[in-house]
Amino acid sequence: MLEKNEVNVDKTEKKVEEVLNETKKVEAVENLEKTDDTVDAVDEIEKSIAKDAEKNSDKEEESDVVDYTKLSLEDLVLELKKTLSDNPVQKIKTQVEGIKSAFNQKFGALLAEKKAAFLEEGGNSIDFQFSSPIKTDYNTLLSDYKKQRDAHYNDLDKQLSSNLDKRLSVIEQLKDLIENADTATMYKSFRELQDSWKTIGPVSKNHYNDTWKTYHHHVERFYDLLHLSNDFRDLDFKHNLEEKLKIIEKANALAEVADINIAFKELQDLHKIWKEDIGPVSQEMREDVWGKFSEATKKIHDRRHDHFREMRSKHQEIIENKLVVVEKLNAYDTANNKTHNDWQKSIKDIEELRQEYFNAGKLPYSKSEEVWQKFKAATKKFNSAKNVFYKHEKNDQQDNLKKKMALIELAESLKESDDWESSTNTLKKIQADWKKIGHVPRKFSDDIWKRFKAACNHYFDRYHDQKNSLNKEQQEVVDAKKEFLETVKELKDPTKEGIFEIISNWRSLGALPRNARHIDGKFNKLIDRALSGLDLDKNEVAMLKFTHVVDSLAADNDVRKLDSEQMFVRKKIDEVVKEIQQLENNLGFFSNATDDNPLVLNVKNRVNEFKVDLAIWKEKLSYIKKLDY
Numbered sequence: 001m002l003e004k005n006e007v008n009v010d011k012t013e014k015k016v017e018e019v020l021n022e023t024k025k026v027e028a029v030e031n032l033e034k035t036d037d038t039v040d041a042v043d044e045i046e047k048s049i050a051k052d053a054e055k056n057s058d059k060e061e062e063s064d065v066v067d068y069t070k071l072s073l074e075d076l077v078l079e080l081k082k083t084l085s086d087n088p089v090q091k092i093k094t095q096v097e098g099i100k101s102a103f104n105q106k107f108g109a110l111l112a113e114k115k116a117a118f119l120e121e122g123g124n125s126i127d128f129q130f131s132s133p134i135k136t137d138y139n140t141l142l143s144d145y146k147k148q149r150d151a152h153y154n155d156l157d158k159q160l161s162s163n164l165d166k167r168l169s170v171i172e173q174l175k176d177l178i179e180n181a182d183t184a185t186m187y188k189s190f191r192e193l194q195d196s197w198k199t200i201g202p203v204s205k206n207h208y209n210d211t212w213k214t215y216h217h218h219v220e221r222f223y224d225l226l227h228l229s230n231d232f233r234d235l236d237f238k239h240n241l242e243e244k245l246k247i248i249e250k251a252n253a254l255a256e257v258a259d260i261n262i263a264f265k266e267l268q269d270l271h272k273i274w275k276e277d278i279g280p281v282s283q284e285m286r287e288d289v290w291g292k293f294s295e296a297t298k299k300i301h302d303r304r305h306d307h308f309r310e311m312r313s314k315h316q317e318i319i320e321n322k323l324v325v326v327e328k329l330n331a332y333d334t335a336n337n338k339t340h341n342d343w344q345k346s347i348k349d350i351e352e353l354r355q356e357y358f359n360a361g362k363l364p365y366s367k368s369e370e371v372w373q374k375f376k377a378a379t380k381k382f383n384s385a386k387n388v389f390y391k392h393e394k395n396d397q398q399d400n401l402k403k404k405m406a407l408i409e410l411a412e413s414l415k416e417s418d419d420w421e422s423s424t425n426t427l428k429k430i431q432a433d434w435k436k437i438g439h440v441p442r443k444f445s446d447d448i449w450k451r452f453k454a455a456c457n458h459y460f461d462r463y464h465d466q467k468n469s470l471n472k473e474q475q476e477v478v479d480a481k482k483e484f485l486e487t488v489k490e491l492k493d494p495t496k497e498g499i500f501e502i503i504s505n506w507r508s509l510g511a512l513p514r515n516a517r518h519i520d521g522k523f524n525k526l527i528d529r530a531l532s533g534l535d536l537d538k539n540e541v542a543m544l545k546f547t548h549v550v551d552s553l554a555a556d557n558d559v560r561k562l563d564s565e566q567m568f569v570r571k572k573i574d575e576v577v578k579e580i581q582q583l584e585n586n587l588g589f590f591s592n593a594t595d596d597n598p599l600v601l602n603v604k605n606r607v608n609e610f611k612v613d614l615a616i617w618k619e620k621l622s623y624i625k626k627l628d629y
Contacts, residue, residue, distance in 0.1 A: 066095070068102035073110070073134050076103045080141050089148040090156075096145060103138060117443065119394065164203045167211045170196055174218045190222055198276070212275050220280045237282040244281060244289050247274055251296035260300070260307045267300050318361035322371050325357040329378035334385045340439060343389055350382055394441070401440040404448055407433060411455035419518035420463055427459055466515035477510040481519050484509060488523065494530045496544075503527065503548060511556050520556075524549060539616050546620050554627050562624070569621045576614045583607045 068076060080099045083092050114130045174193050177186060203211060223233055247270050254270075257263040274293065281289055332350065337343050357375055362368075407430050417423040434452065439445070488502060512519055527548055531541050553562050583603050594600075 066098065068098045069105070071102065073103065073106055073138075076106070077134055077138050077141065080138065080145075084141060084145055084148070089145065089152050092145075096142075100142070107132075107135060107138075160202065160204045163201045164207055164211070166200045167197070167203060167215070170200070171211065171215050171218060174215065174222065178218060178222050194219075194279070216275070216280070220283075220286070223280055224283055234282075236279060237285075240279045241281045241285060241289065243278045244274065244293070247278075248289070248292045248296055251293060251300070255296065255299040255303065260304050263300055264304050267297060271297070314361070315363055315367050318363055319367065319371055321360040322357055322363075322375065325353055325360065326371070326374045326378050328353055329375070329382065332382060334382065337385075337389065340393065343386060346382075347386070350379070354379070393439075397439055397441050400438050401444055401448070403437050404434065404440060404452070407437075408448060408452045408455065411452060411459070415455045415459040416462075417459070418515055419521065420466065420515070421518060421522075423459065424463060427456060431456060474513040474516075477512055478516045478519065480509045481506070481512060481523070485519065485523055485526070488526050491526075491530060494533070496534055496536070499527060499530050499534075502530075503551075507552070507555050520552060524552065539612065542616055543619060543623075547623060550624050550627065562627070566621070566624050569617055569624065573614065573617045573621065576610050576617060580607055580610045580614065583610070 066079075068079070071079060076099055080096070080103075083095050083099070087095075110132075111130055115128050118128050170193055174190075177189055177193065197215065202208070223237070251267060251270055254263040254267055257266075280286065329350070332346070332353075334343075334346055337346055363371070411427060411430055414423045414427060440448065484506060488506075491498075491502070494502070506523060528545050531544050531548075534541065536544075550562065550565060553565065583606055587600065587603055587607075
């Protein structure tokens with residue numbers, strides 16, 4: 001057994017089928033006197049009215065234009081939330097689409113930035129993930145909007161179906177009135193049916209024209225069969241004729257309107273008034289009046305088709321111009337791009353071609369999609385080559401970053417140095433090396449440059465200050481010792497006595513200022529080298545080097561360094577004593593071994609060597625302790 005709603009649907013379908021059959025008969029009669037072109041023009045306008053009639057109760061109201069691109073992601077989510085809460089869901093499509101476009105663009109840029117940072121830090125593209133609470137809130141609101149919208153349109157479909165049932169019911173009542181009405185009450189009943197028809201809401205576009213034509217056909221039948229109350233009928237006919245002639249006059253005037261889209265829209269409104277608000281005219285005038293209205297409609301229809309034909313011609317020209325740009329993009333050669341500057345020039349060239357593509361003009365979606373895909377493929381080819389280069393460039397930039405960080409650490413280690421000559425030469429070389437190293441990731445470039453520049457500036461500020469701060473006597477000592485140092489460098493085959501004389505002469509030149517003590521260091525190195533070249537016992541040479549150093553420190557009254565030297569000697573004595581004790585302890589494990597055992601001999605030899613070293617370190621300690629400082 002059929003459910004109740006299924007029975008109702010079946011009845012509605014039968015009524016719709018009957019209406020369609022009646023409509024075909026009506027159209028057959030109407031079309032007898034019309035040309036094919038006029039029929040096409042009227043059909044087109046009626047189809048557009050049917051489509052608008054379905055949407056009539058669902059049209060979006062005009063609202064203030066908001067530039068959503070200026071809002072932040074957080075503000076866009078707040079705006080979406082406010083829009084959903086303050087407006088009917090069917091009225092906000094434009095606002096929601098605007099918010100969606102702005103949000104997707106901004107979030108896409110944020111996502112690309114996060115991914116770029118992730119890759120610069122050495123991450124793998126496949127491992128990249130990014131989540132944001134603001135994106136979660138946005139997705140939730142958008143999901144709510146879609147649910148509300150779907151629910152609304154489900155209700156709308158039900159309402160359209162209900163309205164169709166009501167219109168079919170009025171048609172049936174009108175037919176019954178014509179066949180069975182009481183002449184005394186039929187006109188009043190007819191008026192009530194007319195009022196009822198006007199209060200019924202929209203129906204789907206598939207049934208709008210059919211139901212209206214059938215309804216109008218029976219309205220005309222009613223007037224044609226109405227013999228009583230002729231005064232009412234004739235008055236109605238006269239009023240309707242006057243209104244329809246006004247509409248024809250307006251339609252003819254629309255043919256002169258410059259903007260064909262505006263003219264076509266107003267023509268739709270006139271057809272709707274003709275259908276919905278104005279009743280029939282007398283039978284002898286119907287064909288003539290409808291013919292005039294149809295001819296006015298055809299004029300606008302023809303203008304509109306000429307307009308679109310012209311647009312299609314322009315569209316073809318735009319397409320050809322855009323395809324020329326696509327060919328240029330495909331032919332663009334990046335094979336010789338080897339450096340960042342090469343690619344920056346190419347990126348500028350491609351951007352100019354992109355602008356040329358967009359400046360060629362706009363196309364409707366149906367025309368633009370194919371050429372747009374070709375354009376995207378051409379730019380993708382360029383972008384792929386660019387991305388390959390910059391992927392390698394990022395690896396190189398990471399290597400460059402490591403090199404520059406090493407230079408920074410070296411510069412920072414030297415910024416407090418008093419070895420002016422050596423440190424100055426080293427820092428100048430560091431600066432030259434820095435310039436030779438290529439680009440680093442942009443996010444680090446400013447910070448590392450500031451660090452490097454600060455270290456270099458700090459050193460050279462000190463360097464210039466010390467040069468400017470030497471008094472005349474100090475400068476004379478520095479100059480004299482520098483000159484004497486050059487003669488020492490030329491010394492060949494020195495003797496022990498000769499070296500002692502050189503040391504004595506060096507000390508007689510005077511003490512160097514603190515900021516020039518590095519010159520003493522250079523002299524000490526030359527003396528050590530000269531002593532090592534003497535034919536002396538190595539322990540005696542070691543002792544001579546030591547006494548020379550501590551005597552120099554004593555002459556300069558450098559108590560801090562003398563104390564440091566004494567602590568160093570004591571530390572070495574402790575270390576050697578521990579080594580000897582450990583080795584002698586190890587000999588205890590070889591109690592059963594013979595004296596000529598290789599392992600035993602090796603340990604004994606090392607013990608003897610350490611004892612010799614211990615004697616030297618003790619001698620050094622004794623010497624430094626005797627100094628009066």
